[in-house]
Amino acid sequence: MIVAIVSLFVILWWIFKSDLRKVQLAWNFPGPKALPIFGNGLELVNKTTLEFVQIIHGYIKSHGKFLRIWIGNELVTIFMEPKDVQQILTDVKLITKANEYKYLEPWLKTGLLTSTNQKWMLRRKALTPAFHFQILDLFIEVFDKQSSVLIEKLKVHDGKGPFNAFPVVALAALDVICETAMGVSLNTQNGSESQYVKNVNELADIVHRRSYDIIERSETLFKFTKTYKRQQHLVSELHKFTDSVISSRRDELKNKKISNSLSNDDESFGKKKKALLDLLLETKIDGKYLTDDDIREEIDTFMFEGHDTTASALAFTLYNIAKHEDIQGKCYEEVQNILGSDGRFNIKTLNEMTYLDLVCKESLRLYPSVPIFGRTVPEEMKVCGRLLPKNTSILIVPYFMARDSTIWDKPEEFIPERFAGAKDSDDSNIFGYVPFSGGYRNCIGQKFAMYEIKTTISKIILNYKIKLEKNFKPQDSLELVIKSKNGIMIQIESRN
Numbered sequence: 001m002i003v004a005i006v007s008l009f010v011i012l013w014w015i016f017k018s019d020l021r022k023v024q025l026a027w028n029f030p031g032p033k034a035l036p037i038f039g040n041g042l043e044l045v046n047k048t049t050l051e052f053v054q055i056i057h058g059y060i061k062s063h064g065k066f067l068r069i070w071i072g073n074e075l076v077t078i079f080m081e082p083k084d085v086q087q088i089l090t091d092v093k094l095i096t097k098a099n100e101y102k103y104l105e106p107w108l109k110t111g112l113l114t115s116t117n118q119k120w121m122l123r124r125k126a127l128t129p130a131f132h133f134q135i136l137d138l139f140i141e142v143f144d145k146q147s148s149v150l151i152e153k154l155k156v157h158d159g160k161g162p163f164n165a166f167p168v169v170a171l172a173a174l175d176v177i178c179e180t181a182m183g184v185s186l187n188t189q190n191g192s193e194s195q196y197v198k199n200v201n202e203l204a205d206i207v208h209r210r211s212y213d214i215i216e217r218s219e220t221l222f223k224f225t226k227t228y229k230r231q232q233h234l235v236s237e238l239h240k241f242t243d244s245v246i247s248s249r250r251d252e253l254k255n256k257k258i259s260n261s262l263s264n265d266d267e268s269f270g271k272k273k274k275a276l277l278d279l280l281l282e283t284k285i286d287g288k289y290l291t292d293d294d295i296r297e298e299i300d301t302f303m304f305e306g307h308d309t310t311a312s313a314l315a316f317t318l319y320n321i322a323k324h325e326d327i328q329g330k331c332y333e334e335v336q337n338i339l340g341s342d343g344r345f346n347i348k349t350l351n352e353m354t355y356l357d358l359v360c361k362e363s364l365r366l367y368p369s370v371p372i373f374g375r376t377v378p379e380e381m382k383v384c385g386r387l388l389p390k391n392t393s394i395l396i397v398p399y400f401m402a403r404d405s406t407i408w409d410k411p412e413e414f415i416p417e418r419f420a421g422a423k424d425s426d427d428s429n430i431f432g433y434v435p436f437s438g439g440y441r442n443c444i445g446q447k448f449a450m451y452e453i454k455t456t457i458s459k460i461i462l463n464y465k466i467k468l469e470k471n472f473k474p475q476d477s478l479e480l481v482i483k484s485k486n487g488i489m490i491q492i493e494s495r496n
Ligand code: HEM
Pocket: 097, 112, 113, 114, 124, 301, 302, 305, 306, 307, 309, 310, 313, 368, 369, 370, 373, 374, 434, 435, 436, 437, 440, 441, 442, 443, 444, 445, 446, 448, 449
């Protein structure tokens, strides 16, 4: 009997030891009162992301810019001070993503967004050249072509009253990423019903829901749900699609190489690179080419990370310039001066659009496409002067930081000039602005995204005057990517 009691005690002790250590370390951290076992979970679980974020905002208001919450026995910390954010994002020990990113793994496996440690470091080094300026210059042709299609599509709304611009620009962003990542034209702007696109959207919804659904959060319980079966089906369809694109591209390149060597044609494949996929097919790590599985996880990652983010940035930038017609006027003048009647979009002309650059930056400050992102603490360690237990989640919330009056003067106002003259190297507040994250795991597609946004917005304002629907205000919906529940309602009028 005594042996049984002692054994039970030892087992319980073994189970709760790490939790006790967590509680001990987090005891004095500021945060809302938490219940035993549930923590703050009863208040937070089964909420939409918007409700979740509103509750967290309330906690920040009452407890300050560092706080902890408990979701069951999961310890979650939130850091809002730019100097803390800087320390976290530039600490090489803190490159592992938060637990919620695991919901993406059935689809993205461990590509650049979700991988960690050695795998991530090698991949990041190998993929960085794919975003070099020379390559981006080639992609600008695609941005230009797809925004011309968008201008045509917008004609149906010319002078016809308010419409929701979000889904319209989302299709343009989707066509851009399909063509630049895979070299495939899905032509969604022209109404081609793409099963691939439907599958991507449905899967993104499942991933988003899992982060707040009490059943679907658990790997074990999730397997018993209908959603799990649906997820398996969607993942298999999406992988089939990417696999077929990879293998047909491989075949194309093989044939091209053979015909080049037969005809002694010295125009190498290198000069014709058009898609990120082509670069991945040439990438070697430790002297070995990437396998098809390696390539698929990276292409799927680009498709996921490079589509909704840019769509949201485009939609909210349109909202902001529609709301501030004087700012729109200045952008129009700048773009008109630079492109004139026959100017071309390229890196040089886009870099000259300095005012438009400030406008896009300011829009991303107030409406960061990725409103919240996170890390996991890999071992008990000091972070920003506090000893955090192993597996603590760290959340960084650019959406709240943008609205903090200790970081920004008149934070709720749209003032592009606040970025004028700020150089990346000398801005002491640089980590107060993290829509593309920062430090080691910053967005590899940042420049790609900025050129795409600038091309699309400048093309729209060259062709149309944009106005806001009377009294329209977006209802921010903080999902994996920020959206607006009531759309982005604008009106357009042709300039010709
Ligand atoms: C306005 C558009 C975009 C915004 C605001 C944005 C924002 C971000 C943020 C905040 C992260 C860090 C996420 C985290 O730490 O969990 C990130 C990572 C990433 N982004 Fe973007 N992104 C944009 C567009 C793109 C595009 C167009 C691509 C690809 C073509 C891309 C590819 C990636 C990848 C691969 C990562 C993971 C990088 C790593 O961990 O090494 N993003 N992005």
